[in-house]
Amino acid sequence: MEFDSNSIQTSNTYIMKKLIFCLLGWLVLSPQSTDAFCGFYVARADAKLVNHQSEVILVRDGQRTVITMSSDFQGDVKDFAMVVPVPVVLKEKDIRIANQLLFDRLEAYSGPRIVEYYDQNPCYADRHYSALPSMSMSRAETLDMVIMENAEELGVTIEASYTIGEYDILILSAKESTGLKTWLVQNGYQIPKQAEEVLDPYIRNNLKFFVVKVNLEEMEALGFQNLRPIQMEFESDRFMLPLRLGMANAEHAQDMVVYAFTRSGRIEATNYRTVKVPTNRDIPLFVQQDFGRFYKDVFDRSYEREQRKAVFLEYAWDVSPRANMKCDPCVTDPPVLADFKEAGADWVSGYGPDSDVFFTRLRVRYTRDKFPQDLLFQVTPNRENFQARYVTRHPAKGDLSCAEGGRYINDLTRRRQKEVDELASLAGWRSADYNNYIYEFMPQEWIPNFRERRNEVLPLWLKERFPNAPHWLLAIAAIVGLLAMGVIAKRFLKPTA
Amino acid sequence: MIRTFLRLFNDPRVLQLSILGSLLVYGLVALNWSAELWRWTAFAIPALLTQWMGNQLTGARGYKSAWITIFGLCLLLYASSWWVAALCAILSIGVKFVIRADGKHFFNPSNFGIVVVILLTGEAWISPGQWGSGAFWIFAIGGGAMLTTIKVKRLSTAIAFIATLFFLESIRTVFYLGWGFDVLVHQFASGALLLFTFFMITDPVTTPRHHVARIVWAAGVAVLAFALTHWVYLYTAPIYALIILSPLTPLINRWFPAEKFLWNSTQIQFKPQTLIS
Numbered sequence: 001m002e003f004d005s006n007s008i009q010t011s012n013t014y015i016m017k018k019l020i021f022c023l024l025g026w027l028v029l030s031p032q033s034t035d036a037f038c039g040f041y042v043a044r045a046d047a048k049l050v051n052h053q054s055e056v057i058l059v060r061d062g063q064r065t066v067i068t069m070s071s072d073f074q075g076d077v078k079d080f081a082m083v084v085p086v087p088v089v090l091k092e093k094d095i096r097i098a099n100q101l102l103f104d105r106l107e108a109y110s111g112p113r114i115v116e117y118y119d120q121n122p123c124y125a126d127r128h129y130s131a132l133p134s135m136s137m138s139r140a141e142t143l144d145m146v147i148m149e150n151a152e153e154l155g156v157t158i159e160a161s162y163t164i165g166e167y168d169i170l171i172l173s174a175k176e177s178t179g180l181k182t183w184l185v186q187n188g189y190q191i192p193k194q195a196e197e198v199l200d201p202y203i204r205n206n207l208k209f210f211v212v213k214v215n216l217e218e219m220e221a222l223g224f225q226n227l228r229p230i231q232m233e234f235e236s237d238r239f240m241l242p243l244r245l246g247m248a249n250a251e252h253a254q255d256m257v258v259y260a261f262t263r264s265g266r267i268e269a270t271n272y273r274t275v276k277v278p279t280n281r282d283i284p285l286f287v288q289q290d291f292g293r294f295y296k297d298v299f300d301r302s303y304e305r306e307q308r309k310a311v312f313l314e315y316a317w318d319v320s321p322r323a324n325m326k327c328d329p330c331v332t333d334p335p336v337l338a339d340f341k342e343a344g345a346d347w348v349s350g351y352g353p354d355s356d357v358f359f360t361r362l363r364v365r366y367t368r369d370k371f372p373q374d375l376l377f378q379v380t381p382n383r384e385n386f387q388a389r390y391v392t393r394h395p396a397k398g399d400l401s402c403a404e405g406g407r408y409i410n411d412l413t414r415r416r417q418k419e420v421d422e423l424a425s426l427a428g429w430r431s432a433d434y435n436n437y438i439y440e441f442m443p444q445e446w447i448p449n450f451r452e453r454r455n456e457v458l459p460l461w462l463k464e465r466f467p468n469a470p471h472w473l474l475a476i477a478a479i480v481g482l483l484a485m486g487v488i489a490k491r492f493l494k495p496t497a
Numbered sequence: 498m499i500r501t502f503l504r505l506f507n508d509p510r511v512l513q514l515s516i517l518g519s520l521l522v523y524g525l526v527a528l529n530w531s532a533e534l535w536r537w538t539a540f541a542i543p544a545l546l547t548q549w550m551g552n553q554l555t556g557a558r559g560y561k562s563a564w565i566t567i568f569g570l571c572l573l574l575y576a577s578s579w580w581v582a583a584l585c586a587i588l589s590i591g592v593k594f595v596i597r598a599d600g601k602h603f604f605n606p607s608n609f610g611i612v613v614v615i616l617l618t619g620e621a622w623i624s625p626g627q628w629g630s631g632a633f634w635i636f637a638i639g640g641g642a643m644l645t646t647i648k649v650k651r652l653s654t655a656i657a658f659i660a661t662l663f664f665l666e667s668i669r670t671v672f673y674l675g676w677g678f679d680v681l682v683h684q685f686a687s688g689a690l691l692l693f694t695f696f697m698i699t700d701p702v703t704t705p706r707h708h709v710a711r712i713v714w715a716a717g718v719a720v721l722a723f724a725l726t727h728w729v730y731l732y733t734a735p736i737y738a739l740i741i742l743s744p745l746t747p748l749i750n751r752w753f754p755a756e757k758f759l760w761n762s763t764q765i766q767f768k769p770q771t772l773i774s
Contacts (some may be wrong), residue, residue: 197677200674200675201674204673204674204675205674237729237730264619265577268624268626269626270624270625270626271626271683271687271732272626272630273528273626273627273629274624274626274627275529276529309629310629311626369679372676372679372680372683373683373684376732378622378732380575380622381577381619381620381621381622382575382577382622383577471526472527474522474526474527475519475522475523475527478519478522478523479519482515482516482519485512485515486512492500
């Protein structure tokens with residue numbers, strides 16, 4: 001259990017400022033819904049939608065890339081082995097050990113969040129606040145590996161070898177895949193069968209292999225229980241993440257969360273669609289109790305809706321030290337200078353415009369069949385803020401027996417009906433019990449008059465089975481219409497003479 | 498009345514406009530693009546004003562080409578602020594009146610505007626991934642409809658470009674690097690590439706007139722795009738390749754003379770008098 005301490009200290013002036021800001025947001029009519037970013041209390045969904053997920057921090061500044069990898073390896077560290085294709089032979093100073101806490105902080109800060117609003121009692125003014133527990137989970141990860149021999153006979157060149165922290169690191173280049181595969185297998189690296197086929201392309205593409213195992217003695221001497229993230233830095237024109245080597249098989253989906261820092265703006269995939277997760281939706285109050293599961297279902301549905309082949313944007317924000325509003329509401333404290341430095345965004349050193357930095361968080365759930373190509377990224381000048389944010393509203397407290405109160409109850413019931421519909425379309429949660437929530441405040445005798453039937457253009461079963469059906473029908477109709485127009489134009493407008 | 502309406506389609510630019518428009522609708526409804534009205538307005542108004550000024554100064558007529566440019570920009574270019582979009586629109590339309598050879602512009606308008614604004618301001622970008630790989634059939638149908646209507650051997654430009662690129666990519670990706678065919682298919686299902694193939698490089702005014710010369714030229718664009726993709730790591734290489742090779746068009750036209758292309762020429766149009774009868 002943890003509380004958002006800032007929110008508890010909320011003073012009246014703060015609330016006033018916030019309300020004024022909200023009003024301004026309405027008036028200015030900015031491109032994105034600024035007005036929506038006003039709320040007081042938050043909870044967040046944990047990044048771990050699945051048991052196995054990798055997390056990567058990417059920093060891109062010109063040609064320079066810093067990659068920090070946190071694997072969720074679970075098990076005996078001596079079994080850990082990792083092979084990462086890299087574009088250049090890394091020097092010892094370009095490889096560092098990072099702190100796992102950095103991942104935890106970034107994850108907590110940028111995660112999907114729930115926000116609460118409190119309705120005013122229409123019969124008398126009263127504000128009531130309470131803090132909401134946020135969900136968190138522990139993480140555990142570890143790594144491991146083995147020994148190497150007769151590399152040269154196999155056409156494998158050990159370009160460099162370092163011991164850094166608890167890791168023994170080798171950088172290999174290879175002439176052909178069979179030798180490399182043999183070498184890796186001899187040295188205890190298990191290459192997934194599906195991954196073997198990509199060794200050749202990587203070798204031909206002049207990539208080197210960054211090979212990591214755990215040095216058990218060093219680890220004991222250092223006294224760490226878990227394996228810490230590895231960070232590497234290099235200059236390259238290519239801004240990409242090699243996915244294929246780690247892919248197990250077509251059906252088995254793997255999750256990866258990417259936290260990226262750039263000077264100019266968002267990063268996005270260039271060879272897959274980058275799609276925003278649903279955000280700023282009003283959801284029922286009771287979802288607060290189960291927000292982690294809710295977001296997992298929201299993500300699963302979005303993933304299916306995009307035919308499993310999109311990259312999802314979960315967070316994008318200007319986190320420059322000089323920028324005032326880092327988030328609204330903040331789940332945890334925004335990253336500080338030390339965090340940027342640790343992540344490798346070393347240009348962030350003060351409060352001037354030179355230290356501007358933009359934070360993007362992407363989630364990729366990839367399978368072999370839908371992600372045939374490695375992920376290529378580009379840095380864009382897009383500084384539009386985005387957060388996965390879900391809104392809950394507490395009903396007014398106290399006596400609602402005045403005339404205004406009656407109207408309020410009607411509005412509240414209608415609003416809750418919409419929230420329940422939203423819940424069904426977002427997360428697929430449906431239950432007859434939700435009626436109790438909808439009609440919670442409505443006297444029994446009002447209910448029959450209140451229930452209204454809505455008109456649906458498409459039958460509900462179709463919409464439920466294919467949420468995108470209306471879109472597709474529209475698109476198909478447009479194309480058919482165009483074709484028909486073309487055909488008619490040709491038929492009837494031919495010169496008759 | 499229907500005939501009056503259909504007669505609009507005598508000019509292939511009208512069909513092109515409606516296809517570009519429906520691609521935009523497709524993006525909005527099926528791909529959930531956000532409707533950035535401010536950006537579209539920032540493209541449309543300056544573009545139309547520039548076209549109007551150009552028309553006044555040179556005696557040219559019509560706004561259809563300007564609208565095609567506007568739709569192309571809406572589909573391709575993102576900008577971080579409205580002035581960048583406006584600048585791009587002005588450059589795109591302006592270049593038609595300013596940079597000319599032999600009485601004809603040779604830079605593809607939206608191509609020129611996009612490249613100059615990206616390089617000059619750094620505040621604009623193309624999202625090559627925004628179409629995903631599912632848009633393939635939409636493009637194939639739209640592009641096919643477009644090209645069959647234009648006829649006039651323009652299909653050859655698109656085919657020469659895409660076939661050359663496909664040939665080079667398949668040699669590199671499949672036969673040299675050893676990736677599976679799915680990687681190749683994924684590369685070519687890119688909506689941005691298909692948009693370029695069907696709607697940018699096929700522009701009859703800014704491509705060489707001579708049939709064979711045009712095919713060779715389109716293949717040249719493909720070769721350059723291939724080189725830029727793999728040696729400079731430009732993800733939107735075709736657009737850069739086109740702007741680099743565009744100045745060759747007037748030269749090629751001089752070396753290989755052929756009939757000048759007119760949008761309303763009898764090559765593509767049904768005779769109005771037969772319609773009225």
